[in-house]
Amino acid sequence: MNEHKNEKWLDEIISRSVDSGKLEFDAEKWKQKYPEETKMLSELAGQGSQTSSDREQNIWRTIMKSRITKFAAAAVIVVAVMIGIKPFGESTSVLAAMTKNVEQMPWIHTVHFKGEHRAETWMSGISKITAKKWDDDRLTFVDGIEQREYLYDPSQNKIFVSSTDYWGPDPDSPIQLMRTFIHRLEATAVSINTQDRLIDGIQMEIIKGQVPKGTDSVSVELFRDIENNLLARMEVLFPDPSKNILVAYDYPETGPMTVYDMGVSSDVEIVHLVAPPELDELREKINNIRTTDREPYVAISIPCDVTQLPTSFSGERNAIIGMWQNNKSWRCDAGYYGEEKVAKLRIETLGDNVQYGVKSLIPAVSDIVGGGKTYSLIREEWGDGKVKQRSATAYRGNLCIEEVCWPRMRGTVGVPVNWKVEYVTGPHGESLILIERTQDGRIPNDKGLHVKPTRQKWFFDPARDYICQRREKSILLYADWVTNKNWLKEENNPRFKWAGRDYEEIVEVLEYAQTSSGRWYPRMLRETYLWYDDANGEASVDQTSSYNTCRKIYLEENPEFPEGIFDPDKLPQ
Amino acid sequence: MTEKSDSQLVEAAMGGDVEAFTELCKRYYPAMVAIARAILGDRHLAEDAAQETFAKASRNLLKLNELDKFAGWLTVICRNVARDIARKAGAGLHTCSLAESAGDIPAIEDKSQQNGHIEAVRSAIDKLAPEAKELIFLHYYDGMTYRQISAVLGISQEAINGRLRRAKKAIAERLRRHSKVEIEL
Numbered sequence: 001m002n003e004h005k006n007e008k009w010l011d012e013i014i015s016r017s018v019d020s021g022k023l024e025f026d027a028e029k030w031k032q033k034y035p036e037e038t039k040m041l042s043e044l045a046g047q048g049s050q051t052s053s054d055r056e057q058n059i060w061r062t063i064m065k066s067r068i069t070k071f072a073a074a075a076v077i078v079v080a081v082m083i084g085i086k087p088f089g090e091s092t093s094v095l096a097a098m099t100k101n102v103e104q105m106p107w108i109h110t111v112h113f114k115g116e117h118r119a120e121t122w123m124s125g126i127s128k129i130t131a132k133k134w135d136d137d138r139l140t141f142v143d144g145i146e147q148r149e150y151l152y153d154p155s156q157n158k159i160f161v162s163s164t165d166y167w168g169p170d171p172d173s174p175i176q177l178m179r180t181f182i183h184r185l186e187a188t189a190v191s192i193n194t195q196d197r198l199i200d201g202i203q204m205e206i207i208k209g210q211v212p213k214g215t216d217s218v219s220v221e222l223f224r225d226i227e228n229n230l231l232a233r234m235e236v237l238f239p240d241p242s243k244n245i246l247v248a249y250d251y252p253e254t255g256p257m258t259v260y261d262m263g264v265s266s267d268v269e270i271v272h273l274v275a276p277p278e279l280d281e282l283r284e285k286i287n288n289i290r291t292t293d294r295e296p297y298v299a300i301s302i303p304c305d306v307t308q309l310p311t312s313f314s315g316e317r318n319a320i321i322g323m324w325q326n327n328k329s330w331r332c333d334a335g336y337y338g339e340e341k342v343a344k345l346r347i348e349t350l351g352d353n354v355q356y357g358v359k360s361l362i363p364a365v366s367d368i369v370g371g372g373k374t375y376s377l378i379r380e381e382w383g384d385g386k387v388k389q390r391s392a393t394a395y396r397g398n399l400c401i402e403e404v405c406w407p408r409m410r411g412t413v414g415v416p417v418n419w420k421v422e423y424v425t426g427p428h429g430e431s432l433i434l435i436e437r438t439q440d441g442r443i444p445n446d447k448g449l450h451v452k453p454t455r456q457k458w459f460f461d462p463a464r465d466y467i468c469q470r471r472e473k474s475i476l477l478y479a480d481w482v483t484n485k486n487w488l489k490e491e492n493n494p495r496f497k498w499a500g501r502d503y504e505e506i507v508e509v510l511e512y513a514q515t516s517s518g519r520w521y522p523r524m525l526r527e528t529y530l531w532y533d534d535a536n537g538e539a540s541v542d543q544t545s546s547y548n549t550c551r552k553i554y555l556e557e558n559p560e561f562p563e564g565i566f567d568p569d570k571l572p573q
Numbered sequence: 574m575t576e577k578s579d580s581q582l583v584e585a586a587m588g589g590d591v592e593a594f595t596e597l598c599k600r601y602y603p604a605m606v607a608i609a610r611a612i613l614g615d616r617h618l619a620e621d622a623a624q625e626t627f628a629k630a631s632r633n634l635l636k637l638n639e640l641d642k643f644a645g646w647l648t649v650i651c652r653n654v655a656r657d658i659a660r661k662a663g664a665g666l667h668t669c670s671l672a673e674s675a676g677d678i679p680a681i682e683d684k685s686q687q688n689g690h691i692e693a694v695r696s697a698i699d700k701l702a703p704e705a706k707e708l709i710f711l712h713y714y715d716g717m718t719y720r721q722i723s724a725v726l727g728i729s730q731e732a733i734n735g736r737l738r739r740a741k742k743a744i745a746e747r748l749r750r751h752s753k754v755e756i757e758l
Contacts, residue, residue: 005756010745015713017694023620023715025602027595030624037631038591044635045589128731145735277746280739285702 095182095207095222098229102178105230107255110174115242121174122255130173131256141259147280150259151416152268159259159268160416163275174247178231181220184211196226203227213238275419282421282433283409286466290406404507404522405467409435409458416440418483424459432459432469438481452502453479464520470508476532477502502532510550526550579724580640587634594634598627601644603715604725605651610714611707612655614699622658626651645727690754697747705740712737 031038102108108123120133128144139152142164151160185192185207192209205224210217216239223233236245256262420436434457441453452475459470511523527550577585577596585593602623609622629650637646698709711722719730726733745756 005754007741007756010741010748010756011713013690013694014698014709014741014744017691017698018710018713023603023606025595025599027598030595030598030627031591033624034628034631037628041586041591041594041631041634042589044587126731128735145731146738147735277743281702281705281743284704284736284739288702288704 094205094224094229095186098224098231099179099182101229102231102249102251103175105251107252108174109250109252109255111248112174112177113244113246115244123173123175124255127255127257129255129257131259131262133262139259139262139264141256141262148274149417152259152262152264157268159264159270160273161270162273162417163279163419164417174249177236177245177247178234178249181211181234181236182222184218185209185220185222199223199232202232204232271416273416273418276421279419279421279435282435282460286406286460287408289466404525405465405520407458407468407471409437409456426459426461426469430461430463430469432461433466434459438479440482441477452477453482455479455481464512467509467512467520467522470506472504472506474504475502476504504530524550578641579643583634583637583640583643586631594627594631597643601647601725602627604644604711604717604721605647607710607714607717608648608651608707608725609655609658611703611710612652613659618658619655622651622655625654625658629654642727644724648725648727690748693748693751694744696751697744700747701740701743705736705743708733708736709740 103125106124106126108121110121112119112121118135122129122131124130129142130144131139131141133139137154139150141150141152142148143150147164149162149164151162152158153160192207194205194207196203196205198204203226205226207222207224209220211220212218218239219235219237221235221237222231224230225232230251231249233249234245234247238244260266417437417439420434420438422434422436424432424434426432436455436457438455439451439453441451455472455474455476457470457472458468460466461469506526506528508526508528509522509524510526512520513523514520577593579597579600582593582597582600586597605623605626606616606619609626610616610619613619613622626647630647633650637643698706701709707726708722711717711725717725719733722733723730748754748756
C-alpha cells in the first residue's frame with residue numbers, strides 16, 4: 001500500500017538528504033593556503049582604489065579601440081543629430097519612458113476592440129501571468145511560473161491544461177500592440193501632432209500621427225496620462241474600418257491568479273494534456289545551455305546557395321551579414337527589390353526588456369546567440385542615392401543563431417496541445433532526442449481566432465550541447481494528427497482564406513563546428529520550404545511553391561572587420 | 574550595526590582591505606560549496622573548489638565592473654572552477670554522486686524505511702538537471718532564502734520558485750515510483 005505524505009515531509013527529507021552540517025569559512029586557514037593572493041589583495045592599498053568612473057572610462061576606451069565600434073559611434077551621432085531636428089524628437093523620449101513605465105506596472109488590464117470583436121486581457125510581468133477573455137467566452141490563462149496554459153472552452157465546458165515554456169506577449173497582446181504602433185510612429189510617421197486635453201478629470205496628451213501602409217496610411221492616436229506617464233488609450237484607424245483597433249488600458253493592483261478567478265466554475269471537467277515529465281527537464285536544460293556561459297563572439301551568416309526562390313519572394317535575396325558584438329547587433333543586408341539594389345545597415349542595441357520580453361534573449365555581452373529586443377538606429381541607402389536615417393524600436397527578425405541552435409519550443413496560445421518525447425537515431429547514426437508538439441486547429445467562427453493544425457518537431461543532439469540538429473514545422477489543414485475534426489465542418493468559412501496556404505519547413509544542420517572553448521555551433525544549415533497550392537492536401541512542387549537554401553555561418557572569436565564592410569558595392573554577391 | 578553591502582565590501586577590498594574580502598568569503602562560502610557540490614557531488618572537493626573560487630576572485634577583483642554583481646560573478650567563477658576540477662581529474666576522478674557520498678551525510682534516523690526514502694531522494698537529485706540540482710543544494714544545503722539565491726544566481730525569485738517546484742515534483746515522482754510514497758504537492 002502506498003504511503004501518503006505532504007510537501008512538508010518532502011522538504012524535510014530533501015534537507016536530510018543533502019545536509020552536511022554547518023559550513024563556515026575559516027579565513028585564517030584560507031590566508032595560509034593562499035598567501036600570494038592575500039598579499040596581492042593587501043597590496044591593492046598602495047595602488048589606490050579604482051573609482052567607478054575610472055572603470056567606466058577603461059571600458060569605454062576598450063570599446064572605442066574597435067574599428068567597428070568607432071563606425072557605430074559615428075553612426076549613432078549622425079542619427080542622434082537627425083533625431084534632434086525632428087519635431088517628434090522630444091515625444092520619442094517621452095514615449096520610450098511611457099513604454100517602460102507601462103511594462104513595469106504590476107498589472108495591465110485592457111479592453112481591446114478589433115473591428116467588431118472584443119477581448120479583455122490581464123497581464124502581470126511580476127506574477128508571469130497572461131489571461132484573456134474572448135467575446136465567445138473562451139478563456140486562456142497562462143502561468144509562466146508553473147509553465148502551464150489553461151484553456152477554457154465553453155462549447156465543451158472543459159478546461160484543457162497544457163505545458164508551455166513560453167511566457168510573454170503574443171503579437172496581439174496590448175503590450176505588443178503598444179510597442180508596434182509606437183515603433184511605427186517613431187520610425188515612419190509622416191506627420192505627427194500633439195495636444196493636451198482634460199478627459200474625465202485626467203490631463204492627457206494626445207499624440208496623433210499618420211503611418212504609411214502600402215499606398216494608404218493608418219492613423220495612430222495615443223492618449224497619454226501626463227501625470228503618471230502611462231498609456232490610457234490607443235486607437236488605430238485603417239482605411240478598412242473593420243480592421244480598426246481600439247485598446248483601453250488601466251493598471252489595477254491585482255488580477256486573476258487562477259483560471260477560476262476569471263469566472264470558470266470549479267466543477268468544470270479538466271483535460272490534462274500536460275507534457276511527459278522528462279520534457280520539463282529537457283526544456284530547462286536547453287534553456288540553460290542557450291542562456292549561460294555566453295561568450296563574446298561575432299557570427300556572420302551568408303546564404304551560400306539560393307535556389308528556386310520564387311519571384312514573389314520579398315525578403316533579402318543576396319547577402320545577409322549578421323554580427324553581434326559588445327551588446328550590439330550589427331546587420332548589413334543587401335538585396336534587389338525590383339531593379340534597385342538596396343543596402344541597409346542596422347546597428348541595434350540589445351535592450352533591457354526584462355519584464356515582458358524573453359529573459360533568455362538578454363545577454364550580458366553579445367555572443368554567438370544574440371537576439372532579442374532591440375532599440376534600433378537604422379541607416380538606409382536606396383538605389384536612387386537617397387539616404388534615410390531614423391531611430392526606431394524594433395525586434396530583430398531574420399536569422400538568430402540562438403533560435404537555430406536552442407529554439408524555444410512553443411506554439412499558439414489558446415489551442416490544446418499534445419507533446420511527445422522520443423529517443424531516435426539521426427541521419428548519421430547519432431542518438432537524438434525528438435520533441436514533438438502537435439495541436440489541433442481551432443474552430444473558425446466569426447468571433448474566435450483561426451488556427452490551423454500545426455506539428456513541430458525538434459531533434460536535439462545531446463552529444464553536441466543539445467544543439468537542434470533538425471527542426472520541422474508543418475501547418476496543414478487536413479493533417480493526420482488532428483484529433484478533433486469538428487472544426488473542418490466549417491471549411492466554407494471565409495476565415496480559412498486568410499489563414500494562409502498550408503506549408504512545411506525544415507531547417508537542418510549539415511555541418512558542425514566548435515568554438516575554442518568547445519561549444520558547438522552549426523557551420524552550415526539547409527532550409528527547405530514547401531508551400532501547398534491549395535488547402536486540398538496536395539502539394540505542388542513547382543518552382544513557385546518551394547525553395548531551399550544553404551546558409552554558412554562564420555564565427556569570429558576575435559573579430560576584425562575589413563574597411564568598408566558596410567559598403568554596398570563590397571558586399572558578397 | 575548595519576551589515577555592509579556587497580558593493581561596500583568589494584570597494585573596500587579593491588582598496589586593499591583583506592578583511593573586507595574575507596567577509597565576502599564568509600558570506601558566500603556556503604553558497605559556493607553548494608554550487609560546487611551540485612557539480613562535483615563530493616563535499617570535500619566542493620569545499621576545495623569554493624576556496625579556489627575565492628583565490629581566483631581575489632586575483633581578478635579589479636576586473637569586476639559592477640560591484641553589486643559580485644555574487645553572480647563569484648558564481649560563474651565557482652562553476653568554472655568546479656568543472657575544471659572535474660575535467661582535470663578526468664577519468665581518474667569519479668565525481669561522486671549524492672547517492673554514493675552517503676558517508677558525508679550526518680546520521681539519519683535509524684529506520685530502514687526512512688533510509689530507503691533518503692536513498693531514493695538522493696538518487697532523484699542526482700538525476701536532476703545541473704541547474705535544478707544547484708537550486709536544491711542552495712536551498713536545502715544551507716537554508717538559503719529565495720532572495721539570497723536570487724542574488725547568487727541572478728534570476729528572479731519567481732523563477733527560483735518555479736524551478737524549485739518542478740525539481741520537487743521530479744523528486745516526488747521518483748519517490749512515488751520507487752518507494753510507493755504519494756506526496757501531495
